[in-house]
Amino acid sequence: VTELKDIGELGLIQGLAALFSPINPRVLKGIGDDCAVLDGDGESLLLTTDILVEGVHFLKGTDPARLAKKLLAVNLSDIAAMGGRGKAALLSAALPPETPLSFWETLASTLAEEFAGRKLDLLGGDTSSSPGPIVLNLVLLGRADPDKVVYRAGAGANDLVYVSRTLGDSAAGLDLIKSPELKIAPDVQKYLRAAQETPRAEEELGPFLAETGLVTAMIDVSDGLTTDLTHLAEASGLGAEVFLDSLPVSDQVRTLGKLLDLDPVEWALNGGEDLALLFTVPPEKEFDLKQRVGKTFNRKLWKVGRMTSALGLAGVTGKTSKPLTGRGYEHFRSEKD
Amino acid sequence: VTELKDIGELGLIQGLAALFSPINPRVLKGIGDDCAVLDGDGESLLLTTDILVEGVHFLKGTDPARLAKKLLAVNLSDIAAMGGRGKAALLSAALPPETPLSFWETLASTLAEEFAGRKLDLLGGDTSSSPGPIVLNLVLLGRADPDKVVYRAGAGANDLVYVSRTLGDSAAGLDLIKSPELKIAPDVQKYLRAAQETPRAEEELGPFLAETGLVTAMIDVSDGLTTDLTHLAEASGLGAEVFLDSLPVSDQVRTLGKLLDLDPVEWALNGGEDLALLFTVPPEKEFDLKQRVGKTFNRKLWKVGRMTSALGLAGVTGKTSKPLTGRGYEHFRSEKD
Numbered sequence: 053v054t055e056l057k058d059i060g061e062l063g064l065i066q067g068l069a070a071l072f073s074p075i076n077p078r079v080l081k082g083i084g085d086d087c088a089v090l091d092g093d094g095e096s097l098l099l100t101t102d103i104l105v106e107g108v109h110f111l112k113g114t115d116p117a118r119l120a121k122k123l124l125a126v127n128l129s130d131i132a133a134m135g136g137r138g139k140a141a142l143l144s145a146a147l148p149p150e151t152p153l154s155f156w157e158t159l160a161s162t163l164a165e166e167f168a169g170r171k172l173d174l175l176g177g178d179t180s181s182s183p184g185p186i187v188l189n190l191v192l193l194g195r196a197d198p199d200k201v202v203y204r205a206g207a208g209a210n211d212l213v214y215v216s217r218t219l220g221d222s223a224a225g226l227d228l229i230k231s232p233e234l235k236i237a238p239d240v241q242k243y244l245r246a247a248q249e250t251p252r253a254e255e256e257l258g259p260f261l262a263e264t265g266l267v268t269a270m271i272d273v274s275d276g277l278t279t280d281l282t283h284l285a286e287a288s289g290l291g292a293e294v295f296l297d298s299l300p301v302s303d304q305v306r307t308l309g310k311l312l313d314l315d316p317v318e319w320a321l322n323g324g325e326d327l328a329l330l331f332t333v334p335p336e337k338e339f340d341l342k343q344r345v346g347k348t349f350n351r352k353l354w355k356v357g358r359m360t361s362a363l364g365l366a367g368v369t370g371k372t373s374k375p376l377t378g379r380g381y382e383h384f385r386s387e388k389d
Numbered sequence: 390v391t392e393l394k395d396i397g398e399l400g401l402i403q404g405l406a407a408l409f410s411p412i413n414p415r416v417l418k419g420i421g422d423d424c425a426v427l428d429g430d431g432e433s434l435l436l437t438t439d440i441l442v443e444g445v446h447f448l449k450g451t452d453p454a455r456l457a458k459k460l461l462a463v464n465l466s467d468i469a470a471m472g473g474r475g476k477a478a479l480l481s482a483a484l485p486p487e488t489p490l491s492f493w494e495t496l497a498s499t500l501a502e503e504f505a506g507r508k509l510d511l512l513g514g515d516t517s518s519s520p521g522p523i524v525l526n527l528v529l530l531g532r533a534d535p536d537k538v539v540y541r542a543g544a545g546a547n548d549l550v551y552v553s554r555t556l557g558d559s560a561a562g563l564d565l566i567k568s569p570e571l572k573i574a575p576d577v578q579k580y581l582r583a584a585q586e587t588p589r590a591e592e593e594l595g596p597f598l599a600e601t602g603l604v605t606a607m608i609d610v611s612d613g614l615t616t617d618l619t620h621l622a623e624a625s626g627l628g629a630e631v632f633l634d635s636l637p638v639s640d641q642v643r644t645l646g647k648l649l650d651l652d653p654v655e656w657a658l659n660g661g662e663d664l665a666l667l668f669t670v671p672p673e674k675e676f677d678l679k680q681r682v683g684k685t686f687n688r689k690l691w692k693v694g695r696m697t698s699a700l701g702l703a704g705v706t707g708k709t710s711k712p713l714t715g716r717g718y719e720h721f722r723s724e725k726d
Contacts, residue, residue, distance in 0.1 A: 068480075068511065079510050084513075090512075092429065101481055103517050140425075150393070152393075153390075163408075174409040174419070175427075176438070180445055184444075184520065189440070191438065
């Protein structure tokens, strides 16, 4: 019998996309981007959803306040990657009946704080008991200027590929948490744990990049650079080169790499959940974009590659180029892989 | 330690509602009705979500086609109960990696058929592996004429309470499925099983009732008549009398009641998932409403009670009136109850 792990998450989603092509003219984008986009009379309505499952996305015993922040952040990141801002949400929760009330109260009050600070509304939801893991599902509605929405499709050949922050911090943080016996400086530990446990979405940068009109395609790095760049490249009908020698890796990730005898570039290429923005800009607009971002946010951006007419991903080191295959997180992967 | 089962689902939702009062002026209704309502420039956007958990809402081994239909029906019912029509959806699914691919394919293709027949769009979603039960979450967006949306609040004292179909069929169907040794006529069996396994939402009647402008408040019967009438009454700041002698009970439910030596009125009062519409109409508009529904749908409606200034629910038999307490489905109820 063929099982889900044999086709993987991508197979599952591609199957759905084939079954459901948009029907109503208001649907500007259905399955296949960070958000769905609906025409909403003068503005675009963005919709995204993320499910967090205990034992898959978080460990039993995880602090509910962190969980609430992460649940919101992963959804805000999808909205930001289209150039929009979050406005309202729906929450579904399946919880074992013996869940301590304090768990729920902390989760709910943390969400309430995070929502209030952003003027986000919780519109409703559904709750159920669960005979197994805690399952949380958040749906986030956002709004964007219809002329400024940035899709995965839209990159041109030779467009430069940028990311908004260092890569691999979250994945390295997960490996750190899995090695509690490791002796490592408290500040490095704190930095990496925070990257994994309370990642922050690029809520301000996403809409700003869209507003400039200089960015041709965008996605958030949630499954890993190779996986997410592949999504962007395929949606744009292109391939991409990744500049392996200039991937942005934090000093903290380098420190952990030395301790664990691992190449930090592996985390940067394949580690998920960084919630960095990954976007493309035509070479002639690169300078302008970097200037504007530097001026407004006092931040730099990292060039990590270039879009190519040749399909597939290639890793470039010096003058050597080799095919690069994604090894980002795969939900239904067989144990044997 | 206080646990979720000690406060129950209602406690959980009331806690949320207290934390999240609407912020944006576009939010016409947040937590506390069958759908949230957003102002959408000339029309109202309705939003609802329902989560189905294996072992709670359906048994392991349930036909995925039935599951797809039920998942859609419970959401369509919420939209219908506000007077709207479904337009688009988001699907989240957590599935064990060893789930047969055929399960997913049947679920997805059935949803696709149901969606296509209604010109509903699937806009996107999220998938994850699950270390335990299958969990499905559907979010449904609907649209309604902003002047015609019907809320739970809005009933007046002395308004008459109606339901759109017989009550208790779904709950009786569940009890039938739990007693496979029972000898019962095939047509009765088929009717009751279908009521439980593939309940149908009042997709046409809901918007029609709203359109008449004669209905003052509405909710769908998903948790049982007493529970849902309590919700409607409390939202309207009223109580209600239930006419116990005239509750609509199907012949099939009566037949099962005789076989199991159970009072069918118990199912009618406390059985969930009938997806009937429960609504109120002022006495002077009762005749007009019944006429219009009869003419358009060739259907009758059942009068089951009356709204009262006195709070709480009362069960009325002849001239006797006794307090009535809800015993509908409660997710987090302790085993001891």
